[in-house]
Amino acid sequence: AQTVTQSQPEMSVQEAETVTLSCTYDTSESDYYLFWYKQPPSRQMILVIRQEAYKQQNATENRFSVNFQKAAKSFSLKISDSQLGDAAMYFCAYRSARETSGSRLTFGEGTQLTVNP
Amino acid sequence: DSGVTQTPKHLITATGQRVTLRCSPRSGDLSVYWYQQSLDQGLQFLIQYYNGEERAKGNILERFSAQQFPDLHSELNLSSLELGDSALYFCASSHPREHGDTEAFFGQGTRLTVV
Numbered sequence: 001a002q003t004v005t006q007s008q009p010e011m012s013v014q015e016a017e018t019v020t021l022s023c024t025y026d027t028s029e030s031d032y033y034l035f036w037y038k039q040p041p042s043r044q045m046i047l048v049i050r051q052e053a054y055k056q057q058n059a060t061e062n063r064f065s066v067n068f069q070k071a072a073k074s075f076s077l078k079i080s081d082s083q084l085g086d087a088a089m090y091f092c093a094y095r096s097a098r099e100t101s102g103s104r105l106t107f108g109e110g111t112q113l114t115v116n117p
Numbered sequence: 118d119s120g121v122t123q124t125p126k127h128l129i130t131a132t133g134q135r136v137t138l139r140c141s142p143r144s145g146d147l148s149v150y151w152y153q154q155s156l157d158q159g160l161q162f163l164i165q166y167y168n169g170e171e172r173a174k175g176n177i178l179e180r181f182s183a184q185q186f187p188d189l190h191s192e193l194n195l196s197s198l199e200l201g202d203s204a205l206y207f208c209a210s211s212h213p214r215e216h217g218d219t220e221a222f223f224g225q226g227t228r229l230t231v232v
Contacts, residue, residue, distance in 0.1 A: 035220060043205060044119075045223035091160065095221075104150065104173055105209075105221060107160040 002027045002094050006108035013082045014116050020067075021077045021111045023092030031097040034068065034075045035105070040088040048090070051075065053097070079113075087115045120144065123208050123224035131232055135196040138227045142189055142210030148172070149191040150211075150221060151183055155204035166191055198231045205229075 003026045013019035025034070036048040051059045051068050058066050063080045079086055092108040120143035130136055142149050151163040153176075162175035166185035177183075180198075185191045195202060205228050209221040 033220075037223075042225075043228075044225050045207060045209075046119075047220050047222070050220050104162040104165060104175060105152075105160075106162070109159055 002029075002032075002096070002106045004092050004094050004106050004108040006090075006092055006111050008111045009109070010112045010114070012114040012116060013079070015082055015084060017082055018078060018080045019082055019113065021079075021090050021092075021113065023075045023077070023108055025073050025075065025092070025094050027073070027094065027096075029096055029098070033095045033097055034066075035093040035095070036064070036066070036077045037091045037093060037107075038086075038088045039091065039110075040085075045091075049077065082115050084115050084117060087113055089113070119222040119224065121208060121210050121222050121224035123206075123227050125227060126225065127228045127230075129230045129232060130198060132198055132200060134198050134231075135194065136198065136229065138193040138195070138206055138208075138229075140191045140193070140208030140210075140224060142191070142208075143212070143222055146210035146212045146222075147189065148211045148213070148221075149185055149189070150209045151177075151191070151193050152207040152209065153204050154207060154226070155201075158204075160207075163193070195229070200231050203229055203231045 032053045034051045038046045049061045067076045089110045093105040096103045122141040147168045150165045163177040165173040183193045205226045207226045208224045211221045
């Protein structure tokens with residue numbers, strides 16, 4: 001079974017600074033997807049960024065980028081120019097690519113990010 | 118707005134009761150997933166349906182059941198409720214494509230409080 005670990009329960013960053021959230025995972029599969037989801041106080045789960053394991057290039061979405069190290073099974077999220085609206089719980093998630101009919105997400109424990117003005 | 122609709126948003130009920138949570142997936146999505154988020158268990162996968170058929174089961178209790186209807190909406194039934202069932206229940210949906218599936222889009226969740 002796959003596992004996802006986020007070793008930082010809490011992180012804080014100054015507004016406009018850069019912060020990196022860590023995530024490691026364990027799997028025996030070679031083809032899979034990794035995601036970062038954001039959960040603000042509204043509790044809505046919002047997709048931040050997605051990475052396909054077969055792609056070597058790291059995904060980027062505006063101020064959000066990932067550092068995907070497949071051999072090390074590491075998938076960190078970098079938030080640049082942090083904004084107050086980035087304050088939220090961030091979840092790293094894994095999904096197998098074995099089935100085209102979809103597959104469950106396995107989530108990490110989450111990292112609570114605080115952005116200080 | 119993710120396009121996934123969950124009703125109700127909040128539900129308060131007594132122990133021993135039965136409730137039904139409803140989910141309407143994004144238009145065209147065939148897969149529906151149910152997740153439970155609680156303080157002690159984190160985000161846990163419960164069950165997945167694909168085009169009306171049960172596809173995968175996770176940590177779903179026997180007191181819980183789900184189904185997906187021909188119009189693709191889904192319902193999660195929770196019975197003999199216990200205090201520990203209090204949690205946020207999410208529905209998510211996704212759509213198959215050539216390589217893998219689209220990412221899962223989540224509804225806003227149903228906050229269940231058992232008193």
